[in-house]
Amino acid sequence: MLDVRDLRVEFPMRRGTLTALDGVSFSIAPGEVLGVVGESGAGKSITGLAIIGLLEPPGRIAGGEVRLEGERIDNLPADELRKLRGRRIGVIFQDPLTSLNPLYTIGRQIEETIVTHLPMGETQARERALALLREVGIPGAEARYEHYPHQFSGGMRQRVVIALALAAEPRLLIADEPTTALDVSIQAQIIALLKRLAAERGAAVMLITHDMGVIAETAHRVAVMYAGRIVELGSVREVIHAPRHPYTVGLMGSIPRIAARKGRLVQIDGAMPRLNAIPRGCAFNPRCPRRFARCLVERPDLLPAGTSFAACWLHAAA
Amino acid sequence: MPLLSLERVSRDFDVSRPWLNRMLEHEPRRVLRAVDGVSFEVESGETLALVGESGCGKSTVARLIVGLYAPTEGRVVFHGRRLQMIFQDPYASLNPRWRVRDIVGEPIRFLGTGARVEELLVQVGLSADDGDKYPHEFSGGQRQRISIARALGGEPDFLVCDEPTSALDVSVQAQILNLMSDLQSRLGLTYLFISHNLAVVSQVADRVGVMYLGRMVELSPAGMLFSRPRHPYTRMLLDAVPDLGMSGKSRTPVRGEVPNPLAPPSGCPFHPRCPHANDRCRRELPEFIDGVACHAVAERRI
Amino acid sequence: MILRRLWEHDLAWSFRRSPVTIVATALTLIWVGAALLAPWVSPQDPFDMASLNLSDAFTPPAWDEKGIGRYPLGTDNQGRDILSTIMHGARISLGVGLAAVLFALVLGVSLGLLAGYLGGRVEAIIMRIADVQLSFPAILIALLIDGVARVALPGDRHDELAIPVLVLAIGFAGWVQYARTVRGSTMVEKSKEYVQAARVIGRRPLAIMLSHVLPNVMGPVLVIATIHIATAIITEATLSFLGVGVPATRPSLGTLIRIGNEFLYSGEWWITLFPGIALVVLVLSVNLLGDWLRDALNPKLR
Numbered sequence: 001m002l003d004v005r006d007l008r009v010e011f012p013m014r015r016g017t018l019t020a021l022d023g024v025s026f027s028i029a030p031g032e033v034l035g036v037v038g039e040s041g042a043g044k045s046i047t048g049l050a051i052i053g054l055l056e057p058p059g060r061i062a063g064g065e066v067r068l069e070g071e072r073i074d075n076l077p078a079d080e081l082r083k084l085r086g087r088r089i090g091v092i093f094q095d096p097l098t099s100l101n102p103l104y105t106i107g108r109q110i111e112e113t114i115v116t117h118l119p120m121g122e123t124q125a126r127e128r129a130l131a132l133l134r135e136v137g138i139p140g141a142e143a144r145y146e147h148y149p150h151q152f153s154g155g156m157r158q159r160v161v162i163a164l165a166l167a168a169e170p171r172l173l174i175a176d177e178p179t180t181a182l183d184v185s186i187q188a189q190i191i192a193l194l195k196r197l198a199a200e201r202g203a204a205v206m207l208i209t210h211d212m213g214v215i216a217e218t219a220h221r222v223a224v225m226y227a228g229r230i231v232e233l234g235s236v237r238e239v240i241h242a243p244r245h246p247y248t249v250g251l252m253g254s255i256p257r258i259a260a261r262k263g264r265l266v267q268i269d270g271a272m273p274r275l276n277a278i279p280r281g282c283a284f285n286p287r288c289p290r291r292f293a294r295c296l297v298e299r300p301d302l303l304p305a306g307t308s309f310a311a312c313w314l315h316a317a318a
Numbered sequence: 319m320p321l322l323s324l325e326r327v328s329r330d331f332d333v334s335r336p337w338l339n340r341m342l343e344h345e346p347r348r349v350l351r352a353v354d355g356v357s358f359e360v361e362s363g364e365t366l367a368l369v370g371e372s373g374c375g376k377s378t379v380a381r382l383i384v385g386l387y388a389p390t391e392g393r394v395v396f397h398g399r400r401l402q403m404i405f406q407d408p409y410a411s412l413n414p415r416w417r418v419r420d421i422v423g424e425p426i427r428f429l430g431t432g433a434r435v436e437e438l439l440v441q442v443g444l445s446a447d448d449g450d451k452y453p454h455e456f457s458g459g460q461r462q463r464i465s466i467a468r469a470l471g472g473e474p475d476f477l478v479c480d481e482p483t484s485a486l487d488v489s490v491q492a493q494i495l496n497l498m499s500d501l502q503s504r505l506g507l508t509y510l511f512i513s514h515n516l517a518v519v520s521q522v523a524d525r526v527g528v529m530y531l532g533r534m535v536e537l538s539p540a541g542m543l544f545s546r547p548r549h550p551y552t553r554m555l556l557d558a559v560p561d562l563g564m565s566g567k568s569r570t571p572v573r574g575e576v577p578n579p580l581a582p583p584s585g586c587p588f589h590p591r592c593p594h595a596n597d598r599c600r601r602e603l604p605e606f607i608d609g610v611a612c613h614a615v616a617e618r619r620i
Numbered sequence: 621m622i623l624r625r626l627w628e629h630d631l632a633w634s635f636r637r638s639p640v641t642i643v644a645t646a647l648t649l650i651w652v653g654a655a656l657l658a659p660w661v662s663p664q665d666p667f668d669m670a671s672l673n674l675s676d677a678f679t680p681p682a683w684d685e686k687g688i689g690r691y692p693l694g695t696d697n698q699g700r701d702i703l704s705t706i707m708h709g710a711r712i713s714l715g716v717g718l719a720a721v722l723f724a725l726v727l728g729v730s731l732g733l734l735a736g737y738l739g740g741r742v743e744a745i746i747m748r749i750a751d752v753q754l755s756f757p758a759i760l761i762a763l764l765i766d767g768v769a770r771v772a773l774p775g776d777r778h779d780e781l782a783i784p785v786l787v788l789a790i791g792f793a794g795w796v797q798y799a800r801t802v803r804g805s806t807m808v809e810k811s812k813e814y815v816q817a818a819r820v821i822g823r824r825p826l827a828i829m830l831s832h833v834l835p836n837v838m839g840p841v842l843v844i845a846t847i848h849i850a851t852a853i854i855t856e857a858t859l860s861f862l863g864v865g866v867p868a869t870r871p872s873l874g875t876l877i878r879i880g881n882e883f884l885y886s887g888e889w890w891i892t893l894f895p896g897i898a899l900v901v902l903v904l905s906v907n908l909l910g911d912w913l914r915d916a917l918n919p920k921l922r
Binding site for chain 1: 365371372457458459460487488489490491492493495496499514515516517518520521522523524540544554555556557558559560561562563572575576
Binding site: 381384385386401402403405406407410411412413414415424425428429465468472 | 812813814816817818819820821822823832835836
């Protein structure tokens with residue numbers, strides 16, 4: 001469904017060009033949820049924005065290609081891309097308020113999206129909008145149809161955004177931190193909803209989040225990002241239970257889990273490098289407990305490691 | 319004697335519109351009860367955690383303890399030497415126009431403690447000459463270290479930590495949590511740890527209090543709370559935590575949302591979302607007995 | 621080293637990229653230089669009655685066939701050299717403008733800080749006064765204050781005190797904008813955690829306002845002040861044009877334009893035109909400088 005090859009994003013700045021993404025490749029099959037996980041600054045949101053053509057200037061795609069159902073979309077003109085978003089790609093952002101127009105009722109916004117993208121009359125569109133609102137679990141959908149975004153709670157608003165993103169039956173759904181702004185009990189509900197909808201419709205979902213727990217609950221495969229590159233890619237079970245890249249190992253160890261007693265967490269010392277100071281060789285090498293000579297000079301690509309892939313020289317065939 | 323005790327503490331906030339609007343539009347005064355009759359004690363050397371969803375009043379409790387708010391009812395009694403606080407947002411908790419040396423030095427200068435800025439910086443894992451820099455030159459995790467150094471500059475025996483890691487990435491969160499636990503054992507600190515993240519709380523707390531709509535609904539030793547939660551809300555929260563182990567164990571689906579605190583439900587505030595609610599729960603506010611405020615538990619229905 | 625850092629600073633960078641700003645700065649600097657050095661560099665001292673030659677009155681500019689080389693821009697009705705009067709006039713215009721802005725800034729920032737930080741009744745009183753004052757045009761308020769001063773002070777004292785009275789009048793007419801802006805940003809800063817941290821340490825409100833909040837609310841104030849200098853110069857010119865500003869013996873640009881205005885129809889256009897151009901160029905360059913400062917300090921436009 002979605003195929004990203006060697007994607008490279010650059011930000012030309014005053015003092016030289018920052019490479020925000022470098023050689024990012026992955027694909028998502030219909031009905032599959034791919035989790036993209038990473039810490040802030042790893043490039044996960046930029047990956048999402050680059051795919052839908054919403055990079056903030058001066059950011060630009062400097063290389064690679066993005067294909068949706070086999071068709072290249074990274075070089076489309078701006079208005080073609082705009083048609084694509086909403087029609088074939090649905091987008092859900094972290095803050096539901098940014099995706100909703102505060103001046104229109106939510107019913108009208110969904111209706112409008114449907115009429116713009118699908119061959120439907122007004123009555124049909126209204127029926128469909130109501131059905132969508134019911135489907136995402138908004139109680140009393142008829143009554144709430146005429147309400148404005150501010151009249152909804154955070155969790156309900158995110159449901160509206162999901163309904164809006166699904167309005168034109170997109171083939172690809174990109175969700176950027178859809179549950180981060182929500183309380184845990186609401187988060188669980190939204191995760192369950194996303195999972196169910198993706199499965200029912202056979203849409204491909206790219207779920208961007210910093211929360212490994214959300215990934216574990218929702219995704220089939222996961223891509224772990226570090227300093228603008230994918231460092232590990234594999235099935236969720238494999239990455240969580242048998243991480244192959246030392247960064248993923250450290251990351252998994254540092255996630256607190258419900259335990260009946262106090263304990264010390266595994267910690268990775270130091271911090272992710274800034275984009276203007278990415279070290280030579282493997283970007284993780286200064287923090288890596290298992291680095292050796294090759295890591296300092298040569299940058300590893302994704303290498304097969306068990307059933308997953310890891311960008312780490314430990315997995316180079318000797 | 320406990321280091322800190324709260325005795326039936328409540329705090330109201332006036333959220334009414336300005337006087338002129340109220341007069342012209344015949345609106346009544348509107349009062350939000352953010353904290354309602356909360357009592358607990360903290361013993362010297364332990365970590366008590368308060369958990370709950372947004373709007374449950376846990377941050378207000380933190381601010382009542384350090385004196386940023388005065389209680390509307392009840393009282394806060396502190397028997398220790400001094401309280402300090404660590405805040406949630408590492409970007410807002412340091413004055414952007416001050417050098418780190420002045421930020422960390424402020425409590426030392428003002429309270430006249432004998433602490434030294436360089437030693438404090440080293441103690442929290444920064445370097446002594448970081449004092450010359452400004453906050454924007456540091457990452458979120460390093461800023462939180464500066465914030466801890468400032469709190470330690472006041473030579474406290476009690477630290478109130480309001481979501482100290484929720485704005486940080488997980489790997490940085492692990493660094494800060496480990497640092498806090500090292501400092502606790504080295505300096506004999508007592509912590510009140512506020513968080514919405516149950517997994518984090520289980521790593522740091524000796525005892526855990528669960529709050530819902532301004533009230534304490536359960537307060538138990540951590541081991542017991544996580545292995546045998548009693549209040550239905552605690553159970554729901556634990557069920558909502560994403561399962562990293564992917565054990566696929568069945569869980570009760572979470573229902574509903576936190577009600578509007580300006581119009582709390584009658585009786586037990588949790589009854590609209592509770593699978594065990596009966597008529598008594600809808601009518602009558604449950605007493606906090608033996609560490610839990612729930613009719614169903616008191617009547618041994620669950 | 622320091623120069624190099626200054627050169628690479630964001631402000632310096634945005635400055636180098638804006639030719640309009642460079643020209644505006646150069647013009648402003650020329651004006652400030654001319655105003656400061658007027659007593660030494662102007663061809664004539666227009667206030668020294670002894671050096672004036674009445675027979676030179678109404679000399680046209682030097683390029684006119686009746687012009688005299690000594691008076692490059694001609695002379696006025698009393699034989700004063702226009703170029704010299706413009707330089708001395710700019711000295712008074714700029715001086716009054718700067719002093720009035722400084723007065724408005726100190727008054728407005730203090731009141732805004734108090735209103736924003738203390739809130740409640742103090743805020744209500746200050747901001748309602750501001751609202752009332754905003755419903756009058758600034759020029760009217762300045763006229764009112766000037767009028768009151770005229771009545772209150774004996775005639776001979778008034779000429780002496782005319783300039784300080786003018787400064788107070790223009791300054792008082794302009795404090796509201798500072799107060800409103802500062803109140804808004806103070807309320808934002810006050811809710812930030814670094815202010816709460818200072819309160820936990822136990823610092824007094826006044827100390828927090830001055831050492832923590834003030835440095836963080838000054839950015840927008842500087843932008844307003846720059847643009848306000850231009851407005852203040854215009855207000856002064858308007859008042860002087862109306863004859864209630866500075867005394868005719870110490871003419872500002874506005875006074876010069878008024879004097880020239882009387883002769884405009886009799887053909888002596890240069891008396892009013894050159895001071896007029898001078899005023900426009902001065903105000904325009906200060907305004908452009910203010911616009912640039914506003915854009916450069918606004919992170920959203922960067």
